[in-house]
Amino acid sequence: MAMAALRREGRRFATPLLSSPVRSSVISHSQEELPNGVRSISTQIVRNRMKSVKNIQKITKAMKMVAASKLRAVQTRTENSRGLWQPFTALLGDAPSVDVKKSVIVTISSDKGLCGGINSTSVKISRILHKLSSGPEKETKYVILGEKAKAQLIRDSKQDISLSITELQKNPLNYTQVSVLADDILKNVEFDALKIVFNNVPKLLLQWTFAPTCYAIMERESEAGGKLGELDSYEIEGAETKGEVLQNLAEFQFSCILFNGVLENACSEQGARMSAMDSSSRNAGDMLDRLTLTYNRTRQASITTELIEIISGASALEG
Amino acid sequence: MTLNLCVLTPNRIVWDSEVKEIILSTNSGQIGVLPNHAPIATAVDIGILRIRLNDQWLTMALMGGFARIGNNKITILVNDAEKSSDIDPEEAQQTLEIAEANLTKAEGKRQLIEANLSLRRARTRVEAINMLAQ
Numbered sequence: 001m002a003m004a005a006l007r008r009e010g011r012r013f014a015t016p017l018l019s020s021p022v023r024s025s026v027i028s029h030s031q032e033e034l035p036n037g038v039r040s041i042s043t044q045i046v047r048n049r050m051k052s053v054k055n056i057q058k059i060t061k062a063m064k065m066v067a068a069s070k071l072r073a074v075q076t077r078t079e080n081s082r083g084l085w086q087p088f089t090a091l092l093g094d095a096p097s098v099d100v101k102k103s104v105i106v107t108i109s110s111d112k113g114l115c116g117g118i119n120s121t122s123v124k125i126s127r128i129l130h131k132l133s134s135g136p137e138k139e140t141k142y143v144i145l146g147e148k149a150k151a152q153l154i155r156d157s158k159q160d161i162s163l164s165i166t167e168l169q170k171n172p173l174n175y176t177q178v179s180v181l182a183d184d185i186l187k188n189v190e191f192d193a194l195k196i197v198f199n200n201v202p203k204l205l206l207q208w209t210f211a212p213t214c215y216a217i218m219e220r221e222s223e224a225g226g227k228l229g230e231l232d233s234y235e236i237e238g239a240e241t242k243g244e245v246l247q248n249l250a251e252f253q254f255s256c257i258l259f260n261g262v263l264e265n266a267c268s269e270q271g272a273r274m275s276a277m278d279s280s281s282r283n284a285g286d287m288l289d290r291l292t293l294t295y296n297r298t299r300q301a302s303i304t305t306e307l308i309e310i311i312s313g314a315s316a317l318e319g
Numbered sequence: 320m321t322l323n324l325c326v327l328t329p330n331r332i333v334w335d336s337e338v339k340e341i342i343l344s345t346n347s348g349q350i351g352v353l354p355n356h357a358p359i360a361t362a363v364d365i366g367i368l369r370i371r372l373n374d375q376w377l378t379m380a381l382m383g384g385f386a387r388i389g390n391n392k393i394t395i396l397v398n399d400a401e402k403s404s405d406i407d408p409e410e411a412q413q414t415l416e417i418a419e420a421n422l423t424k425a426e427g428k429r430q431l432i433e434a435n436l437s438l439r440r441a442r443t444r445v446e447a448i449n450m451l452a453q
Binding site for chain 1: 327328329330331332360362384385396398399
């Protein structure tokens with residue numbers, strides 16, 4: 001995106017030179033960037049381009065380092081929160097493909113951009129899920145967390161969005177905030193089954209350059225059609241009925257999984273931003289190398305032209 | 320035979336090791352769990368968890384959640400947990416006083432419920448420290 005702006009900028013500098021008479025340019029390479037009939041690009045233009053490319057490279061490098069430090073901060077919390085939902089899945093079971101009337105897809109995305117393709121892939125998966133679980137009698141609704149998914153989904157599924165929340169990361173993420181959010185969702189949205197889509201971080205995060213690719217889809221059912229599963233083998237202590245305990249447990253599970261999902265998404269957002277900025281810096285470096293070559297060639301060509309003019313002028317005087 | 324106890328909160332793993340016995344506070348009273356207990360799933364109230372390792376009792380304040388006991392393995396999932404050794408007595412006392420003041424000031428059903436909850440939480444923390452001192 002930034003590189004395209006640079007290219008446009010370069011062309012804007014080149015067009016005023018069109019008025020000069022046609023002369024075979026010694027520089028053959030530069031012709032791919034300029035329209036025909038230009039005498040030569042001056043070193044000034046190339047120098048300007050080099051300066052702006054260098055500035056962009058500095059910015060992307062700084063962004064990468066900021067993303068790295070943010071990633072380190074979120075990562076420990078994410079790892080700690082992972083242990084919480086595994087006992088739930090072991091106890092209540094996971095039911096990824098259940099046929100229900102009303103299903104809700106919770107899409108978690110980031111608020112800021114420049115983080116690679118993670119938001120588009122989340123939205124793509126949400127759309128696929130939506131198609132899968134929509135039918136004559138069934139309906140699917142979206143609950144959107146994050147600005148980016150909202151921007152993409154609002155274009156074509158505006159009527160299906162029941163709740164959208166943005167600016168989650170204004171305050172550092174904590175469980176109380178997410179549990180309030182989960183409470184809100186449970187109260188305001190009717191559903192029989194719930195699916196959460198977020199970007200997962202691959203298990204072995206050893207190097208900084210990675211591409212988050214896995215998408216975890218957790219589902220949980222409401223108490224009515226709930227899977228009792230292994231819960232049957234446990235006696236329920238306490239005055240509540242089994243149904244009540246199951247519902248409480250399911251709600252707790254939802255908020256835990258949502259918390260973990262939000263953290264994992266934040267982790268993968270920072271990681272994707274790091275790798276995007278890293279490749280951006282590298283591209284800028286490549287561009288800078290090519291521009292340096294062009295610059296040198298331009299410089300030498302102009303010197304050669306001057307020499308030729310002087311010598312031919314001198315020989316014309318003599319002869 | 321020892322029990323394997325795991326206390327997890329959304330933010331971190333508070334406890335993960337073997338213990339001899341625990342006393343858990345549920346919404347229908349306190350239950351003691353010894354090795355080879357029958358499998359049980361229960362809700363955990365805002366209260367004290369007492370852990371015994373080799374004749375030494377350790378207290379922890381739990382802020383509500385769930386517990387699953389089965390096959391000599393106990394998993395407790397709570398909203399928040401604090402070991403009594405991590406709680407500062409003066410700070411806990413102050414929090415208790417603030418919570419009590421808030422309760423008298425609370426208006427409206429929602430504020431009343433919230434104030435009650437924070438009072439119980441503060442009280443649990445103070446109790447955890449007092450119990451340790453016994």
